[in-house]
Amino acid sequence: MKITIVQGAFIPVPPILGGAVEKIYFKLGQEFVSLGHEVTHISRTYPSLENKETINGVSHIRVKGYATPKSLLVLKFYDLIYTLRTLKHIDSDIVVSNTFWLPIFFRSKTKGKIYVSVERRPKWQMKLYSNASRFRACSPMIFDLVKEKLKPKDHDKISYIPNPVPFQLKDFKTEKNNSILFVGRLDKEKGVHVLIDAFNSIPEEIAKNWTLNIVGPWESAEGGGGEAYYESLKSKKGNVNFVGSVYDQDALSKFYYESKIFCYPIQDGTGDAGPVAPREAMSYGCATVLSNHDCFNEYAVEDVNCLRFNQSSENQVEELSQQLTKLMTDTQLREKISLNGRKVFDDFSTSKIAKMFIEDFQSVLNE
Template sequence: MKIAIAMGPWFPVPAIQGGAVPRFWQGLAEQFAASGHQVTMLCRSHPEQPDYEVINRVQYVRRGGFPQSPNIWLDLVKDLVYAITTTPMLPRTDVLVINDFWLPAFAQFHPLVDKVVVNVARFPKGQFRLYQYVDQFAVVSRPIQTAVARQYPAITDRMRVIPNAIDTSVFYPSISSIERSEKVLLYVGRLHPEKGIHLLIDAFAKFSKRFPDVKLKIIGPAQGNQGGGGENYLATLKQKAIGLKIKFVGPIFDPHQLSETYRAADLFCYPSLAEKGESFGVAPLEAMACGLVPIVSNLACFQDFIEHKHTGYIFDHQSSQPADQLALTLETAFSNWSSTCKIARDAAQKAAQYSYEKIAQQYLAEFEQLLRT
């Protein structure tokens, strides 16, 4: 097959400025190519990357692109410009996979493209009426499938649930188990209010009174152009953290360095509050693959791969006292460490099901079926 993958205007590929979606689509592209398919990756240009190159048998074509901003309306305009300028460059291809807002509206009519597949990794915002001639929608979780079907039921029979993937050759558990006297609670992700980091710090302040030997490490970008909540939000977080054993670390974009950071921790917390923003949760899955037990809010998207007290812990972020609920869950995890270690082993086994190889095979099977119709 000739497979083209069109990314949006924000992040370069290979990912050098973050972005879980560019990272795993690079991994899937390389799996497609390793299976003998001709693969082209269309993505934004970057001063550190050439306009054309081949990496691991995947051809990269880079044109245009914009820095992301905190203003969604401005970003929609930028993305429209990017889609209009990218459409004429689409190659002749059997299957075109799109990770972008506006591009499917134009690509569905492109004469050189046989089948168009839209990767749906966000909650719908009314755009699916623009995609009525798209051939298939690969949605990353069941909650996203339900939300799209509710908003635009005409495409229900064209949706397939195919989860995000992680690089299990990079994200894997430590070979040896190290019992640290000072345990590390870790958060990795954007520093944005919707991610609930302020809630995590409030809970940690309560929890640390009983567990003074635990420290919290918070890793991720705060800048608005990287999806963060801005310097004011970061300042608020640091103010809350005064007097607590909390360390703020900037974003880690290198996956090998990131995996080492996971393995150097003892527990992972991802207290997202994004009811209509969280679609899957790659960071908790990467943490699980590295042998960490995830503690997550009870958003539906996490329940595709996290089962309470089996592959992780889930707390009620919608309670009247969510910080108390999270603090109690942290206490449960650290107080019952032998049980938590058993959960960690089950979590790692669960995460192994989401390898690039396994998810790529799901996509290829769908592509082949699509081309037969």
């Protein structure tokens, strides 16, 4: 079959500026090709990238996009202009939409069926997507939320396919060190401030031999919380290392490989739907601590492959500190969590998830 993947207006593909969804579909597109399908991937232009090229069998078309603006209203306007520019490049069987406007403006019945990939909490726009043939939820939580937004007659249009771990494991031939790792945007909804406060509240005799590495962008244009939030993080005491953005996959994987503990403390109100970073970390054997957010429930099992804390509690800093301390001081527990977490890689491999997508695409075409 012919498959067109349409990314949003703000991050190029390959994901040289990061972007979990862009990273996922960059790898999935190549898997679709390996399964015998024809794939076109549309994304924004970028100075170091050709407007048209083929990468591992995937035809990449890049149209003019934008840097991420601070204003949500401006962001939606830019995304609209970008989406309209993509329409002339679409002619396929399945059109995977990762943009806000495409399911509204793509109306051709001969150039593909719209397949909406829901990667964040759905809102009112779901009701505008009457032209969509399928709503693919990236987690059970998102499946239920999409169902709430659609009329009962459209519930059979919803499917659940999890996000994959979009890389192959590598052996960097180094030892894990006493480090705790966070990877993601430096924003309040990610709970980076909570993590730093929790780390700083761990008794000195335990924490003195550990480092907290914070990897990710703080700039608003890259999805971060902005300079004021970043400065507030840096003002906190403690052995905290702000690494900045790391977009090279091997360099990022090396952080996972060398870290003993990974923490992803997202907060209530976050738009996270099926975060990839925790699965990447678990794949590399990081003993992982997660909040109790529902988006982790498809794979996170308390006291088996992770520890969790209640992000809704007034004492969440203390709770997180206690969970981190357990893993820092109890080698047996840490190794158990690490070993069980590694199984996530097999459960969510790109090749396995790609086959689920192809089966879902075919069911759409058979309708």
